[in-house]
Amino acid sequence: MRTQVAIIGAGPAGLMLSHLLHLRGIDSVVVDVRTREEIEATIKAGVLEQSTVDLLQQTGVGERLGREGAPHDRINFAFGGELRQVDMAELTGGRRVTVYAQHEVLKDLIARRLADGGDLRFGISGTTVADVDTDRPTVDFTEHGRRVRVECDVVVGCDGSRTSTRFLIPEGSVRTDYFRQYPFAWFGILAEAPPTAEGLVYARSERGFALISTRSPQVQRLYFQCDPATSADDWSDDRIWSELQARVTEAGISVPTGRIFQKDVLHFRSFVCEPMQYGRLFLAGDAAHTVPPTGAKGLNLAMADVYVLDRALGARFADHDSRLLESYTETALARVWRAQHFSWWMTSMLHRFSDVTDFDRRRQTAELEMVVSSPSASRMLAENYAGLPLEPVG
Numbered sequence: 530m531r532t533q534v535a536i537i538g539a540g541p542a543g544l545m546l547s548h549l550l551h552l553r554g555i556d557s558v559v560v561d562v563r564t565r566e567e568i569e570a571t572i573k574a575g576v577l578e579q580s581t582v583d584l585l586q587q588t589g590v591g592e593r594l595g596r597e598g599a600p601h602d603r604i605n606f607a608f609g610g611e612l613r614q615v616d617m618a619e620l621t622g623g624r625r626v627t628v629y630a631q632h633e634v635l636k637d638l639i640a641r642r643l644a645d646g647g648d649l650r651f652g653i654s655g656t657t658v659a660d661v662d663t664d665r666p667t668v669d670f671t672e673h674g675r676r677v678r679v680e681c682d683v684v685v686g687c688d689g690s691r692t693s694t695r696f697l698i699p700e701g702s703v704r705t706d707y708f709r710q711y712p713f714a715w716f717g718i719l720a721e722a723p724p725t726a727e728g729l730v731y732a733r734s735e736r737g738f739a740l741i742s743t744r745s746p747q748v749q750r751l752y753f754q755c756d757p758a759t760s761a762d763d764w765s766d767d768r769i770w771s772e773l774q775a776r777v778t779e780a781g782i783s784v785p786t787g788r789i790f791q792k793d794v795l796h797f798r799s800f801v802c803e804p805m806q807y808g809r810l811f812l813a814g815d816a817a818h819t820v821p822p823t824g825a826k827g828l829n830l831a832m833a834d835v836y837v838l839d840r841a842l843g844a845r846f847a848d849h850d851s852r853l854l855e856s857y858t859e860t861a862l863a864r865v866w867r868a869q870h871f872s873w874w875m876t877s878m879l880h881r882f883s884d885v886t887d888f889d890r891r892r893q894t895a896e897l898e899m900v901v902s903s904p905s906a907s908r909m910l911a912e913n914y915a916g917l918p919l920e921p922v923g
């Protein structure tokens with residue numbers, strides 16, 4: 530078969546890109562090794578930046594988000610025995626975040642692509658991408674036991690942090706990977722329980738970081754910093770609730786408990802691949818960069834990448850103008866590195882490092898105090914947390 534854009538991966542980047550391209554009349558096929566059910570059931574973060582919400586709504590996939598998503602105007606920080614607020618909406622002229630789980634965004638995008646006649650191939654295997662350094666790249670895969678060949682103009686690697694498309698960019702001569710590891714992980718739960726507080730709570734305590742988030746009035750999402758070697762099975766429900774409570778007690782917070790129906794351990798990594806393109810191959814989302822979860826930038830960065838890429842592909846296909854495509858990496862990376870800094874900074878300001886000294890504790894407290902009390906520091910946090918506009922970030 531022949532298409533204009535072959536998209537590897539039906540996550541936020543791949544699905545949103547095929548939706549945006551469709552709106553401008555560009556054909557694509559999206560392939561994924563996972564089934565639709567697996568994709569729609571994978572639990573990830575749930576915080577959408579203002580520009581992600583706007584993009585979904587302006588392109589006609591934000592209807593359920595508008596009804597079921599919960600906008601948050603404030604962020605809470607628990608430290609030094611108190612709960613303090615940053616009024617994000619006020620500091621940013623009305624920009625806020627909306628809590629709406631990533632897999633709900635994916636359900637909405639899949640439903641819309643299928644309703645629009647989109648070509649989505651789930652549960653495929655044996656994907657081989659070839660000839661991205663020519664003007665006739667191909668993607669081969671097995672579907673229902675048959676080999677399928679797709680000839681296309683452009684391949685977009687949206688295959689997440691376990692990407693194979695990234696490795697098509699020759700390492701060393703062309704590609705450089707930038708990594709940072711962290712000596713901790715997050716233990717995450719979903720529980721049937723009432724909300725703890727109005728708004729998300731980022732808590733720094735002697736026992737380590739904790740984050741109280743939400744999904745709905747009935748379902749809460751909570752996380753606490755843990756040893757990366759921890760297995761979810763090592764933690765009974767009682768132990769989880771008492772650990773979470775212990776990390777917020779000194780700030781006067783009491784966490785309502787309930788049935789825990791999902792436990793996972795999230796590993797931390799900062800990663801950027803440069804460049805994000807090679808010949809007719811372009812990378813978007815986690816395939817090109819991963820952020821630690823603090824600040825929930827992953828899906829938002831994926832959306833920002835494909836916003837840039839869609840416009841660039843539009844100029845290329847409609848007007849034979851390749852300039853925006855040529856500068857894709859440069860445009861996307863400006864925002865990516867900004868988010869890398871923000872996610873690293875939030876992480877280091879709130880977590881307990883194993884070699885922590887009294888000096889570090891006091892410095893961390895001073896930093897948090899500045900963030901909640903200095904209007905310019907609060908605004909810096911609020912702008913980055915609510916997310917920068919989608920115009921190229923300079």
Ligand code: DHB
Binds near residue numbers: 574575576823
């Ligand atoms: C959530 C995840 C995050 O990483 C974060 O910073 C805030 C909220 C969440 O899953 O709700």
